[in-house]
Every structure is written in C-alpha cells, then in structure tokens.
Amino acid sequence: MKTYLLKTILFLFFISFNSLFALNTDSLANIVKGSSADTLKLKALEKLVSFYKRKDPAKASDYFNQYESIYKSMKDTSSYVGKFHALKGYRLMHNGEQQNALAEFIIAEKYFLETKSYDELWNVYNNFGSAYENMGNLPKALAYYLKSMDIGEKHLGVGATAGTAMNIGVIYGEQKMYKEALKYFRLSASVYSKVENSWGYGNDLNNIGQVYGFLEQYDSAKYYYAAAIRVWDKMGDKQGLAMTYHNLGNLYGFTKKFGDAEKYLQKSLDLSYEMNDQFGITINLATLSRLALDLGFKEKGLKYMNEAIVYAEKNQLLNVQKENYELLYKFYKKENNYKSAFDYLEKYFVVYDSINNQDNNKVLKEMQEKYESEKKQVEIDKQKYDIAEKDLKLLEQNKKAIIYISIIALALVIILFVLYQYKQKQKSNTIILAQKKEVEKQKELIEIQKEMVEEKNKEITDSINYAKRLQEAILPPEKYFKTHLPDSFIFYRPKDIVAGDFYWMEVSESSNEIFFASADSTGHGVPGALVSVVCSNALNRSVKEFKITSPAKILDKVRELVIETFEKSENTVEDGMDISLCYLDKKSLVARWAGANNPLWIIRNKELIEFKGDKQPIGKYELSEPFTEQKIQLQKGDIIYMFTDGIADQFGGPKGKKFKYKQLAEIILANAHLPLIEQKQKLEIEIKNWQGNIEQVDDMSLIAVQI
Numbered sequence: 001m002k003t004y005l006l007k008t009i010l011f012l013f014f015i016s017f018n019s020l021f022a023l024n025t026d027s028l029a030n031i032v033k034g035s036s037a038d039t040l041k042l043k044a045l046e047k048l049v050s051f052y053k054r055k056d057p058a059k060a061s062d063y064f065n066q067y068e069s070i071y072k073s074m075k076d077t078s079s080y081v082g083k084f085h086a087l088k089g090y091r092l093m094h095n096g097e098q099q100n101a102l103a104e105f106i107i108a109e110k111y112f113l114e115t116k117s118y119d120e121l122w123n124v125y126n127n128f129g130s131a132y133e134n135m136g137n138l139p140k141a142l143a144y145y146l147k148s149m150d151i152g153e154k155h156l157g158v159g160a161t162a163g164t165a166m167n168i169g170v171i172y173g174e175q176k177m178y179k180e181a182l183k184y185f186r187l188s189a190s191v192y193s194k195v196e197n198s199w200g201y202g203n204d205l206n207n208i209g210q211v212y213g214f215l216e217q218y219d220s221a222k223y224y225y226a227a228a229i230r231v232w233d234k235m236g237d238k239q240g241l242a243m244t245y246h247n248l249g250n251l252y253g254f255t256k257k258f259g260d261a262e263k264y265l266q267k268s269l270d271l272s273y274e275m276n277d278q279f280g281i282t283i284n285l286a287t288l289s290r291l292a293l294d295l296g297f298k299e300k301g302l303k304y305m306n307e308a309i310v311y312a313e314k315n316q317l318l319n320v321q322k323e324n325y326e327l328l329y330k331f332y333k334k335e336n337n338y339k340s341a342f343d344y345l346e347k348y349f350v351v352y353d354s355i356n357n358q359d360n361n362k363v364l365k366e367m368q369e370k371y372e373s374e375k376k377q378v379e380i381d382k383q384k385y386d387i388a389e390k391d392l393k394l395l396e397q398n399k400k401a402i403i404y405i406s407i408i409a410l411a412l413v414i415i416l417f418v419l420y421q422y423k424q425k426q427k428s429n430t431i432i433l434a435q436k437k438e439v440e441k442q443k444e445l446i447e448i449q450k451e452m453v454e455e456k457n458k459e460i461t462d463s464i465n466y467a468k469r470l471q472e473a474i475l476p477p478e479k480y481f482k483t484h485l486p487d488s489f490i491f492y493r494p495k496d497i498v499a500g501d502f503y504w505m506e507v508s509e510s511s512n513e514i515f516f517a518s519a520d521s522t523g524h525g526v527p528g529a530l531v532s533v534v535c536s537n538a539l540n541r542s543v544k545e546f547k548i549t550s551p552a553k554i555l556d557k558v559r560e561l562v563i564e565t566f567e568k569s570e571n572t573v574e575d576g577m578d579i580s581l582c583y584l585d586k587k588s589l590v591a592r593w594a595g596a597n598n599p600l601w602i603i604r605n606k607e608l609i610e611f612k613g614d615k616q617p618i619g620k621y622e623l624s625e626p627f628t629e630q631k632i633q634l635q636k637g638d639i640i641y642m643f644t645d646g647i648a649d650q651f652g653g654p655k656g657k658k659f660k661y662k663q664l665a666e667i668i669l670a671n672a673h674l675p676l677i678e679q680k681q682k683l684e685i686e687i688k689n690w691q692g693n694i695e696q697v698d699d700m701s702l703i704a705v706q707i
Contacts, residue, residue, distance in 0.1 A: 032063075038070050042080055045070070049087055057094065057239070057275040064091055082111030086124050089131075096278030096315030098131045105131070118155035122148050122164075129167055133174075134279060136318035142171045162191035166204060174319075178211050185211070199240065202231035206244045213251045221251055242271035242280050246287065253291055261291055282311035286324055293331060306697055310656050322351040339460045339526065342453050349446055349453075464497045464526060471498050471529050474536045476505040484514055487706035489680040493646075494699050500528020500577075501644050501699035502536055506543045512586045515543060515551075518703045520598065520644035522575035522619070528699065535577045535618065538562050551581045551594035552629035559618045566619075576619020580642040589634040589707060594627045601641040601665070602632070603672045608665055638707040639672060646700035652690040659690055676704055 031044040045067040052060035064087055071077055071084050089104030105128050112121040125148035133141040149164040169184030185207045192200035209224030225248045232240035249264035265288050272280030285308035292301030305324060312320040325348035332341035478490050484507050492503065500521035507514050517539065521531035538561035542554045562576055578597035585591070593600050595613020602609045614627050634640075643664075650659045671682045687700070 032066065038074055041070055042067060046083060046087065053090065053094070057277065061091060064088070082108045082115065082117065082120060085111070086120065086127070089124075090127055093127065093131050093134070094277065096311075096317075098135050098316050101131050102128070118151055122151045122156055125151065126164060126167060133171065135316055136322070138171055138174060142168065145171065162188040163200060166200065166207065169207060173207065173211060173214075176214070178215055182208065182211050198231075199235065199237060202228050202235070202237065202240050205231065206240070206247060209244075210247050213247065213254065216254075218251060218255055222248075225251070238271050238275055239277065239280075242268045242275070242277065245271070246280070246284055250287060253287075253294070258291060258295055262288070265291065278311060278315045279317065282308055282315060282317055282320055285311065286320055290327065293327075307651070310651050310694055314656060318351050322348060325351060337527065338456070339464065342456055342460070346450070346453050346457075349450060353446065461497070468498050471502075471532065474533060475502055481505055481516075484511060485516070485705050487676055489676045489704050491680055491683060491700070491702040493696070493701070495646075495696045496526075498526060498529035499699040500532055501646060501701040502532045503701060503703055504536055504539050506540070514584045514586065515554075515581070516584070516703065516705070517579055517581040518598065518642040518644060518701055519577050519579040520646070520699070520701075521577040527575075531575045531577065534562060534565050538565070549583065550629060551583050551592050552627040555579065555581060555594050555596060555618060555627040559624070562619055576617045578617055578644065580613060582640065582642065589636075591632040591634055591640070592629055593632060594629045596627065598642070598644060601668070602634075603639040603641070603668065604635060604637070606669065606672065608669055634707045636707055639676075640705045640707070641668060641702065643702035644699065646698040647687060647702065649698055650687065650691055650700070651697060652692050652694050656694065659687070676706055679704065
C-alpha cells in the first residue's frame with residue numbers, strides 16, 4: 001500500500017482466562033442485590049466485572065464501582081487486596097491510564113506471590129504485558145507474557161497457556177515476524193476452538209486474519225475476519241466487533257476500496273466512543289486520518305489527525321504518536337510547509353528515543369531463546385537430581401570406591417559446566433558490546449539530525465518573527481480601536497507566531513460612521529498570514545478606492561478582488577476567508593451587517609440575538625451568490641460580539657472534547673452584566689482552563705462592542 005496507508009496499527013486485545021467460562025449473571029446480580037454478606041457480594045461482583053469487561057464495558061465499570069465501595073467499607077480487606085488492585089488496574093488500563101494501571105498491578109503481583117494465587121498471578125502478568133504493549137515497550141511486554149506462560153505451564157494447564165500464546169503472537173505480529181505470530185495464534189486457537197462462542201477463539205480468528213492481511217493474502221484475511229465477526233455477533237461483544245471492523249477497514253484501504261474502508265472504520269470508531277475505549281478511539285482516528293489524506297481530503301484528514309494526537313498523547317500511546325508525527329512530517333514536507341514539517345520531525349525523534357524500537361526484533365528473539373534455554377536447563381537439572389539420587393544408593397552399597405568415582409565425576413561435571421558458562425558469558429559480552437556500539441552510533445546520528453533541525457528551526461523562526469511585525473502593520477492598534485469604539489475589547493490569540501485570523505477597522509472622516517470586522521483566513525501560521533494580508537488589502541480597497549459603504553456589496557467586491565489576486569498565480573489557489581462585517585452609524589445607532597459563514601451576536605436584556613451569515617466563503621465557491629445584508633436598529637446597552645471559529649473548535653475539558661458555540665454563548669450571557677474589561681478576563685480564564693495542557697488547534701479571535 002502506498003502513501004498514507006502504508007503504515008497501519010495492529011488493533012489487538014488481550015483475552016483473560018476467565019472468558020472461557022459461562023456465568024449465570026442473573027443469579028450473581030441477585031446475590032449483589034439481596035445478600036447481606038459483604039464477602040459473598042464481592043465474589044459475585046468480581047465475576048460480573050470479569051464477565052462484562054468486554055461484553056458491556058459500562059456495566060463492568062458500574063459493577064467495579066460497587067465492588068470498590070464495599071471493599072473500602074470493610075474493616076478486614078486482607079483477603080481481597082490483590083483482587084481489588086488487579087481489577088482497578090484493568091479499569092485504568094482500559095481508560096488509557098497505563099502508568100497508573102501498572103502501579104495497581106505491582107501491588108496485586110506482590111499479594112498474589114505471597115499467597116501463591118497462581119491463576120490470579122497468571123492474569124496480572126498478562127495485564128502487565130498488555131499495559132506495556134499499549135505504551136510501545138515491546139521487550140517488557142514480552143517478558144511479562146513469558147512469565148505468564150511459565151506460570152500457566154507449571155500450575156494451570158493448557159487453557160492458560162493458550163491465553164498467553166495469543167498475546168505473544170500479538171508481539172511478534174507488531175514486529176512483522178509473521179511466521180512466529182501465526183504459530184502462537186494457531187496454538188491458542190486449537191484450545192479456544194473447543195469452547196463454543198469463546199472470546200479467545202474470536203480474537204485468534206481476528207489475529208490470523210490480520211497476519212494474512214499483512215502477507216497480502218486478502219481473501220484468506222477476509223475469511224478469518226468474517227468468522228471472527230460471527231463469533232462477536234453471537235456473543236454481543238462490542239469490543240471484539242470494534243477490533244475486527246477496524247482491521248477490515250484497514251484491509252479495504254490496502255485494496256484501494258476506500259468507501260468500504262471508511263464505512264468499517266467509522267463503525268469501529270462509533271463502538272469505541274460508545275464504550276469510552278480510549279485506545280480504540282485513538283487508532284481509529286489515526287487510521288481515518290490516513291485514509292482521508294490518501295483520498296486527498298486534506299482538511300478532513302488533518303482534523304482526524306489532530307484529534308488522534310490529543311488522545312495518543314493523553315493516553316501515552318508512544319507507537320501511535322511516533323507514526324502520526326512521521327506521517328505529519330512527510331505530509332507538511334510535501335506541502336512545502338517546512339516549519340510544521342520540522343516541528344513534527346523533532347517530535348518524532350523525541351518519541352523514537354523513548355521507545356528505541358530499532359533493536360526490538362533482536363531483543364525479542366534473544367528473550368525467546370533465553371526462555372527456551374531456561375526450560376531446557378530445568379529438565380537438565382531434574383535429570384541431574386535423579387542421577388544424584390541413584391548415586392546415593394550406590395554409595396551405600398559400594399562405599400569408598402563409589403564415593404571416589406562420584407566425586408571425580410561430579411568435579412568433571414562442575415569444571416565442564418563452569419567452562420561452558422564462561423564461554424557463554426564471553427559470547428554474551430561480545431554481543432552486548434556490539435549492541436552498545438550500534439546504539440551509540442545511532443544516537444550520534446540522531447544528535448546530528450537534531451542539530452540540523454534546530455538550526456533550520458532558528459532560521460525559520462527568525463523569518464516568521466519578522467513576518468509577524470509585517471502582519472501587525474495591517475491590524476488596527478487596540479488603542480486606535482478604542483478611540484472610536486471606547487466600550488470595546490479585542491480577544492486575539494494566534495495559534496502560531498503569525499495568524500490567519502485578523503480584525504479590521506475603517507472610520508469615516510466625521511468619525512461617526514465605522515466599519516469593523518472579525519475575519520478568519522484559510523489556514524493558520526505562515527500560509528494563513530499571507531492570505532490575511534491579501535484579504536485585508538481587499539477590504540481596504542473596497543472601502544477607500546471603490547467607495548462602497550454597503551457591507552454586503554463590500555463582501556461581493558472583496559471576493560472579486562481576492563479571486564483576481566490568486567488567479568494571477570501559475571498554481572491553483574482556492575484560499576479565502578470567513579468574515580463578520582459590521583457598519584455602525586454612531587448617531588442613529590443603525591447597524592448594517594453581512595457575514596460569510598460567521599455570525600453576529602447581540603446581547604440585549606439578558607437575551608442573545610443571533611444573525612447568521614451566508615453559507616459561503618470569500619473566495620472560489622461553486623454555488624457563489626451575492627451576499628445578503630441585514631439592517632439592525634440598535635439600542636443603548638446592546639453588546640455586539642463578532643468572532644471566528646477558533647474558540648468553539650478548541651479541544652479540552654475532562655473528556656478532550658470541543659469547546660463549541662453553545663458553551664461560548666453561555667459564558668457571554670453569564671458575564672454580560674459586567675464591564676467589558678472584566679468580561680474579557682472571564683473569557684480568557686474559561687478558555688485557558690478548558691484547554692489545559694492540550695495544544696491550541698486554531699487561531700482565536702473575538703471582538704465585543706457595547707453601544
């Protein structure tokens with residue numbers, strides 16, 4: 001697959017051993033409701049959480065909250081410490097809080113080791129592996145999966161081994177070691193296939209389909225995905241359906257069937273939102289972004305990508321961050337937007353350094369060999385023990401002669417073993433030294449690249465800072481603005497050093513007639529600033545050169561001038577702007593207004609009156625029509641608000657969602673009784689608190705004028 005869909009993300013989930021068993025959920029729910037014994041309630045709730053954690057995550061979360069409430073109310077919790085922290089860790093992991101989940105798993109592991117609860121220890125090791133896998137630390141993930149497999153083989157039997165085998169297969173799949181991945185998936189499937197409607201079997205079918213997709217055996221991949229979907233449908237498993245729909249969407253993307261790809265990816269995203277599955281939401285947004293960019297829908301693709309990066313950074317999904325930064329670097333480089341390209345390249349290197357994925361294949365292979373070697377050593381030690389036991393019996397029969405022979409034999413064995421260990425250590429040290437040299441070499445290369453990036457960044461930043469001074473020349477100073485409109489304020493916050501948003505004012509010779517506007521040019525940063533200069537100049541010409549006083553006719557003339565300017569270019573340029581433009585007669589208090597996509601709000605007597613602009617931009621547009629004009633008789637005390645879409649589109653809040661116009665209207669209404677300077681302060685505080693640590697996504701601007 002070429003261009004943006006070349007790199008995709010595996011969407012695979014771990015299935016716990018408890019999933020093999022059916023439960024009478026009604027009986028358990030009745031125990032929770034009717035029993036007076038807390039210990040009995042906890043056991044019932046534990047099973048309900050495990051049963052519903054994939055089938056209905058919201059219900060599982062509710063049962064866990066009941067479990068936690070009872071647990072914290074008990075005087076003696078010693079028998080439930082491990083289980084409580086294991087369940088809590090799983091819920092945190094599902095919500096994307098990987099580091100917090102690991103802290104809970106550590107407490108649970110300590111308790112299960114002390115009590116020798118091998119089935120619980122097996123499960124918590126698997127959850128350790130899943131958390132590290134989500135964070136992109138594949139060597140640690142594999143280490144815990146191998147620990148889990150060892151516990152399963154020694155204490156639990158073939159069923160537990162099957163669950164861990166699936167997770168090891170996922171690790172190899174993520175490293176493109178498909179032969180090894182298929183081996184473990186088929187080992188797991190051979191066990192789970194004997195259990196009707198097994199979550200484990202559905203996952204194995206999905207995973208095998210995924211491998212065949214990467215091997216470009218698409219018919220085989222579709223066959224296994226269809227089989228997995230049948231299992232998920234029978235079980236009502238939303239998480240399983242979301243997983244397989246995502247992979248099927250990827251497959252159609254690979255085969256250039258973009259309509260089918262978008263359909264299945266959207267299905268997966270809708271299910272992920274429904275379950276509040278942070279990981280699922282993140283990778284579905286990332287993959288939809290790649291699909292949109294591959295189709296040429298740049299704005300749509302970047303919108304999906306910005307949302308995906310917010311979720312990936314919030315949930316510490318390093319592999320997803322790395323791939324998204326690399327894609328944006330290549331995209332902006334192709335678009336000749338070198339500042340953004342270098343910004344994302346630098347972010348890519350930071351994440352790359354943290355996961356150092358380059359040596360993972362070698363480390364994974366060595367860990368697997370070490371595991372196999374340790375298993376063989378256990379068998380050798382057992383054989384040695386049997387031989388030693390026989391020797392003791394012979395010693396009793398043959399006395400001194402046998403003792404001498406045994407001592408000599410044992411000495412020889414020890415000498416050979418020591419020599420063998422010495423040679424192995426020398427060999428291992430040689431390999432480690434070579435690895436260290438290679439790592440140092442790579443680090444030096446990255447440092448050189450980072451220095452080049454920093455130098456380029458400085459050059460670009462210096463140029464952009466100069467461009468900022470030029471752009472400021474087209475903006476009326478706030479002092480000039482307040483001279484003619486004393487009761488007013490301007491909220492203006494560019495996303496980058498320069499901006500696509502701008503505000504504009506023109507005053508008649510008598511100072512009684514004033515034009516003022518809030519405008520949003522296409523894009524932000526350097527491209528947006530260049531477009532804003534063209535649009536501002538067109539506004540000036542329309543009023544000063546062509547002597548137009550009607551806001552609607554001004555917008556018609558500005559559109560004509562902007563299109564005329566861009567048509568002089570040899571390249572196709574379809575940029576323009578959205579705008580809210582107002583003419584105010586200060587004597588009669590009559591306003592005339594026109595808008596391109598952007599509205600005008602008036603607060604009067606604690607109510608908001610909205611005037612909507614025409615649904616067309618300033619610039620090339622297939623369905624362009626003359627702009628309409630609205631006459632407004634203002635009253636003393638009215639407050640006019642004009643703004644761009646940057647505030648409403650800002651992500652933030654506890655769930656990382658958009659600010660939206662509804663919330664902006666509520667804030668304005670709540671503070672409309674205050675002086676304008678205090679209104680501005682309140683608005684700035686609300687936006688800052690909403691945004692938190694999330695990056696600003698667009699330029700923000702708002703003008704307020706009180707009559």
